[in-house]
Amino acid sequence: MVMSMEKPQGYSQQQLALDQMFKDINPALSARQAGIESSRCYYCYDAPCITACPSKINIPSFIASIHADDLTGAAKTIYQENIMGGSCARVCPTEILCEQACVRNKEQEQAPVKIGLLQRHATDNAVFVGHPFKREAATGKTVAVVGAGPAGLSCAHRLAMLGNDVEIFEAASKAGGLNEYGIAKYKLTDNFAQKEVDFILSIGGITLHTETALGKDISLEQLKDQFDAVFLALGLQDVQSLMLVNEVHPQVINAVDFIRELRQASDLNQLDIPPESAVVIGAGNTAIDMACQLKRLGTEEVTLVYRRGEEQMSATKHEQQIAKNHQVRIKTWAKPEKINLDHDGVLRSMTFRKTYSEDGQLKDSDQTFDIACSAVFKAVGQKFAFPEKEQLIPTLSNGKITTVGQQVTSLDGVFAGGDCTAEGQDLTVEAVQQGKLAALAIHQHINSVEV
Template identity: 55%
Template sequence: MGNQPDIRAGRLPESAYAENFSDVHPPLDRKAALIESSRCYFCYDAPCVEACPTGIDIPSFIRKISTDNVRGAAQDILDENILGGACARVCPTEVLCQQACVRNAQEAKPVQIGLLQRYATDAVMDAGVHPFSRAEKSGKTVAVIGAGPAGLACAHRLAVLGHDVVILEAKPKSGGLNEYGIAAYKLPDAFAQKEVDFVLQIGGIEIRNDQALGRDFTLTDLRRDYDAVFLGMGLGGVRQLGLEGEDLEGVYNAVDYIAELRQSADLKALPVGRKVVVIGGGNTAIDIAVQTKRLGAEDVTLVYRRGAEAMSATHHEQEFAQVNGVKIKHWAQPREIRGMNGHITDVIFEYTQLDEGGRLAGTGDVFSLPVDMLFKAIGQTMLPQANGGSELLEMDGAKIAVNVERQTSLSGVWAGGDCVAISADLTVAAVQDGKLAAEAINSFLRG
């Protein structure tokens, strides 16, 4: 049924870890940025702007780069997206702004908008001068739950508008998924913390870490003690496979392992299996597959129950995984997790297909994959006990229902990011949620 598991640390030469987890997209220098910015047509009614969830005026900021007005370019970006630095690194630009670029129709090579955005935002952040100032103090205080992209964006906009903000964050560090959940090679060199510090330079924002909704305070407490509330706590639960053997040693939640990797001071001390299997089809599945490969796993296979086009990870991400040595196997679902002496040894998969009604169905044909480590990456869920008031909030399925201004069913309470039903599972979408909610909260507070 399988051999003894082979999980150990230090599979690679010491120098390999720094190389494998260095910046996956090195930044543009001034000369390259000027050349790339010159490729932009500065379109009127530019389709790239329509494709950007935060509505950044892309032609405007690129034109400013082309004239060496880098600070002005950064202002254009940060006016709409205060986390423009992180989004320049992690945003799926290949299916958003760059896919919409008119250059694609002529030479199939869009303007590198993401790298140009990074060039501008990095320059301003490195300069150490915050490009915003606060309006006159309103005397109002808003509680923001979660110091992830949605919460930080909401807090910053509220602070600019003159309100005081207290962010209550469950984890020891702020940054949300940018700190704990995204592949290390996308946001290296503690960038998430640098960006948090940059956001806080506006003043008027206090972050209290290790404060969890439902454990340390309730929604009722917040509504009593603050003038308004924004919920941006993301998703704390992990979907389970529901299979026997899921509790065997060697079976991991991908998000937990990524968080451990992101907080590790010594990657060579992180144990990894020789044979790794990942179940899922989203960005988390890709991130864990590539990172275990870069930690020294010999054989990494990502298994998804449908075809490539149904995966939520972009084609670019899927290709990136394969270039990094990850095998992607489509049309298969796990049926049994087997083990020996309390540790996983192999997983039985069943081939799948679509039936006449277009529903996913098993074929009855099975195969086995030997495995030292199995990672579950099939999505995250809200934790009811950590919601601290989901019974009071109107829900849309398993997430919080909000209107277009991100207001919940409760007066004085807004929400955004992964915990709301209408938000896309993207950092940039969470930023937009926080920004829209802040504008609505400002209107509410000012009567």
């Protein structure tokens, strides 16, 4: 899955320079490096890395295959549990999952096996004749999947593998969900998200409908009538508000919208000129991605502001270090209070109130300060909103779809997974696992068989 690096005639030096700024942040291992790294694995019988992996990949097994120079076998082991093992190898926070659990991380060397990079080495270099899995005998059953993000694609693939016919309905113009539209450009390079979508669909039995939105082009009631089961993988559509005056302003931008535009740009020079100075509000991976990409685009001063301390940031220590490596200034214990415009309506600065913690509660101090900026990027979280025009709505809890057991909702024959549910930490690998588990449950539900 390697794209040619040749550039078309007339490709400007300026664009080439920008493209270089968005090269892969974690270069792949060479064959020699992978061989050495795979030899470090103890191949634990009761491997803690498997327990720590949300998709339950047999990590020692695939690493042993790499050590034996069987990359195709290693990749198949990965895909048996996680059909999006290629993208997860790039975006999964292995430092808090499998690699944190690695026994070598607990020894004096404090250096876990580089599981994520080994997984990428296997999936990037495997050679399959056709798809790695064959579909089982046709069941005659059909399933509708709403949303073509990681959860939806994972569910559709497993259902198709089990012999069911699947139709995916995606509101956007491309499949891929977060991988296509929401991940930093330097994490998933060379159109990898679409290559992975093509790989998944190549199993057969899956029909993709893009630009088809629930509540607009189709309804849940129609899908329930026309299909044997429905899987909802709607993702998160809305952005949280700061609830400040002047928030609706051209220089106050939703980070997810900017990242989406950046990822879809065929020529980075066609993007708006980056601001000279910017404030990014948030504490998660989206905030980190936004801040680092601004620096790569040429913004001189980028300040990431969070109302609590670094220990409370949802972005991992690894992601925080990436921001620091990009010379992003991280300002903690500061709460957004005011967006300041000049007499001409131009954004000039933001006012923040210093905060502190008392008995575990966030408190406001009586001190404020300003940060000069020419743009503000909001990365304070996304929220789920069920389509307003839908008449048939599953039970919601805290604004997300309630599921029990294996992704079952309150509506008969309707299952859900991914970010639209309250399960997990909104990680790609968790969405893939939920999609897989839902597929197994759906298959059993509509075929009345044991899986």
